Amino acid sequence: MKINHSVVYCLLGLTCCYLLRGLAIAQMQQPNLTAQQIGTRTTAKSGGADGVWSPALTGVRRPLYRLCKSDVVTISFTFSPEFDQTVSVQPDGYLVLKGVKPLSAEGMTVTELQDVVSRVYAGFLHDPEVTVELKDFDKPYFIVGGEVNHPAKYELRSDIRVTEAVAIAGGLTARAKHSQIVLFRRVSDDLVESRLLDVKAMLESRNLAEDIHLRPGDFLFVPQNLISKIKQYLPTSNLSMYASPTQF
Numbered sequence: 001m002k003i004n005h006s007v008v009y010c011l012l013g014l015t016c017c018y019l020l021r022g023l024a025i026a027q028m029q030q031p032n033l034t035a036q037q038i039g040t041r042t043t044a045k046s047g048g049a050d051g052v053w054s055p056a057l058t059g060v061r062r063p064l065y066r067l068c069k070s071d072v073v074t075i076s077f078t079f080s081p082e083f084d085q086t087v088s089v090q091p092d093g094y095l096v097l098k099g100v101k102p103l104s105a106e107g108m109t110v111t112e113l114q115d116v117v118s119r120v121y122a123g124f125l126h127d128p129e130v131t132v133e134l135k136d137f138d139k140p141y142f143i144v145g146g147e148v149n150h151p152a153k154y155e156l157r158s159d160i161r162v163t164e165a166v167a168i169a170g171g172l173t174a175r176a177k178h179s180q181i182v183l184f185r186r187v188s189d190d191l192v193e194s195r196l197l198d199v200k201a202m203l204e205s206r207n208l209a210e211d212i213h214l215r216p217g218d219f220l221f222v223p224q225n226l227i228s229k230i231k232q233y234l235p236t237s238n239l240s241m242y243a244s245p246t247q248f
Contacts, residue, residue, distance in 0.1 A: 064109040064110075064111070065109065065110070065134070065137070066106075066107050066108060066109055067089055067105050067106055067107065067108050067109075067110075067113065067134075067137075068089065068106065068137070068138055069089050069090070069091055069093060069106060070088060070089060070091075070138065071088065071089045071134065071136065071137045071138070072086065072087070072088045072089075072134075072135045072136035072137070073086070073087060073088075073089075073095075073105075073110070073113065073132055073133065073134055073135060074086045074132070074133045074135050075087070075097070075117060075130065075131070075132050076130070076131045076132075076133070077121075077125070077128055077129065077130060078129040078130075078131070079128070079129060080125055080128065083098055083099070083121065083125075085097065085098055086135065088136075089105050089106055090102075093105065093106030093107070094106075095113075097117070097120075099121075099124070100120050100121065100123075103116065103117070103120060110132050110133070110134050113132050114130055114131065114132040117130050117132060118130045139155050139156075140155065140156040140157075140216035140217075141153050141154060141155055141156055141216060141217070142154055142156050142160070142165060142214050142216070142217070142218045142219070142220065143218070143219045143220070144165055144166065144168070144169035144219075144220045144222070145219065145220070145221050145222070146176070146220075146221045146222035146223055146224070147172060147173045147175050147176035147177070147222040147223065147224055147225075148166060148169040148170055148171065148172060148173065148176070148222055149169065149170030149171055149172075149173060150169050150170035151169060152169065154168055154169070156214060156215075156216055159213060160213070160214045161208070161211040161212060161213055161214065162181065162183060162197055162199065162211055162212050162214065162220060163199060163202065163203070163208065163211050165214055165220055166181070166199065166220070166222070169220075172222060175224050175225055176222045176223075176224070176225065177222070177223045177224060177225040177226075178199045178200045178222065179198045179199070179200040179201065180196055180197075180198070180223055181196070181197045181198075181199050181220060181221070181222050181223075182194055182195070182196055182197070182220070182221045182223070183195045183197055183212060183218060183219075183220055184218070184219040184220075184221065185215060185217070185218050185219075186217055195212070197210070197212070
């Protein structure tokens with residue numbers, strides 16, 4: 001039986017057309033992907049950016065403490081106790097250690113300092129085993145000044161709000177302008193932001209939604225009210241109308 005090659009070629013061509021059409025329809029039914037989504041699928045790394053893990057993804061929410069000037073550390077050598085020492089970070093940020101050159105320590109964590117000390121003493125001690133312990137440091141604090149009964153610097157031991165800080169400072173004096181308490185917060189070495197707080201309105205409304213949480217280094221200032229400012233310039237006989245506002 002003789003095969004008609006032209007018919008076979010036609011059948012193969014039709015088959016290829018149907019296959020290509022099916023592939024095109026299937027491709028069109030897939031959800032459209034933006035260029036950003038395609039790039040994310042092909043190049044994104046889970047949990048990190050440029051090899052650096054995000055604290056929000058790893059659960060590390062609070063950074064480790066870094067040494068500051070005047071911090072005191074104890075350095076102990078397990079097998080060479082003659083090198084044990086307690087030193088403080090100097091005003092220039094250096095530690096003066098036994099038998100080695102001054103070591104820059106400001107800005108380091110305790111673990112980083114421990115590794116550096118081990119490497120420095122490895123020059124003349126065989127495989128030194130070093131332990132560094134933070135003994136004294138500048139504890140978190142807040143300051144309350146102005147018209148409070150006990151203006152001072154207080155340790156920030158727990159989560160404290162503005163109204164609680166005022167209470168810790170002994171409460172407001174009779175001369176306080178508690179509708180305009182100022183919160184100063186240092187943002188950087190050269191920038192300090194301030195916020196005016198109406199503590200009087202918060203307490204009268206029993207709504208502490210705007211009662212701000214303090215951060216280490218915050219400074220609360222309670223100004224003097226206008227009446228107490230001008231009181232010293234008024235005759236005593238004329239003070240009764242200021243003492244009793246209902247007379248107006």
